[in-house]
Amino acid sequence: MRKPLLAAALLGLLAIRPAMAESPPAVLVSIKPLQGLVAAVMKGVAEPGVIVSGTNSPHGYAMRPSDMRALEAARLVVWVGKDFETWLERPVSRARDALAMEDLPGLATLPTREGGVWEPHDHGGGEHGGEEHGKHAGEEIDGHLWLDPGNAARLVDAVAARLETIDPAHAAQYRANAADTRHRLDALDQELNARLAPLAGHPYVVFHDAHQYFERRYGLTPAGAITVDPERPPGARRMAALRDRLKAAGAGCVFREPRFAGPTVQALADATGARIGQLDPEGALVQPGPDAYFILMRGLADALVDCLSRR
DSSP: OHHHHHHHHHHHHHHHHHHHHTOOOOEEESSHHHHHHHHHHTTTTOOOEESSOTTOOSTTOOOOHHHHHHHHHOSEEEEOOTTTOGGGTTGGGGSSSEEEGGGSTTOOOOBOOOSSBOOGGGSOOOSTTOOOOOOOTTOOBOSOGGGSHHHHHHHHHHHHHHHHHHOGGGHHHHHHHHHHHHHHHHHHHHHHHHHHGGGTTOOEEEEESOOHHHHHHHTOOEEEEEESSTTSOOOHHHHHHHHHHHHHHTOOEEEEBTTBOHHHHHHHHHHHTOEEEEOOTTOTTOOOSTTHHHHHHHHHHHHHHHHHTOO
16 A cells, blocks of 8 residues: 555656746846836746835835845846946845846947936937947946837847746747737837827926936937936026026926925926926836836826827
């Protein structure tokens, strides 16, 4: 009687072992816009976790003990990079494997802008699609890289390639998902270009300078930002300069963000007669998942069209 029981137990273990070997890897992503792209690559396999969840800001984020445990347990951590997430530079060194978006070859990168009032030749509006810009030594790049769909596509390819190596059992699924996501990104890019083209030459002011890649990609006309660092309130001189710029440019809208600048934006709008809109470039109001990136990008377009099209 014992031999049949032992044989059955061994067969059970053999049946379990392949399933265990094929379990998908734990993947952790720093912020929701990137989590959406990684989730699209992993669709049908597993859902990646995200560090900066809910309506938390990635600017000056303080990692919790639970974040560190998740990072150390992850097989792969995907983040923007040290120029954007300075708070993650040291912790990510403890990860088993990490992929920084800012280190990918061929990205369109832009330097961080200084000051809050931009003249027309400084605001970054230009040819659709932008150009590839190399990072010069000592130059800090604008870390909001995901707001250019071309950059998003490069991250999708890089994540799929890394996951195929880590998890060959699901390689075919990752490749298929990446191809589908690139197709969706191409369609999104064409859609946004058509929707936003009529807004060229319509100046506006944003709360913080998070939208440079989006603006360059779609030829928009920002006049300035209330603050360079969303964690630091603007001074009186900055506000006066923005007020004058808004009036001189005839800017129709001032855009706040979900976490920031309600009273500040209201004061600027009251002083200039501009309308108030809301942009969410970092996905504070977006739920994580494989559609998150597309919801975020269409949300930006919706807000710009809604506010700037009104007269």
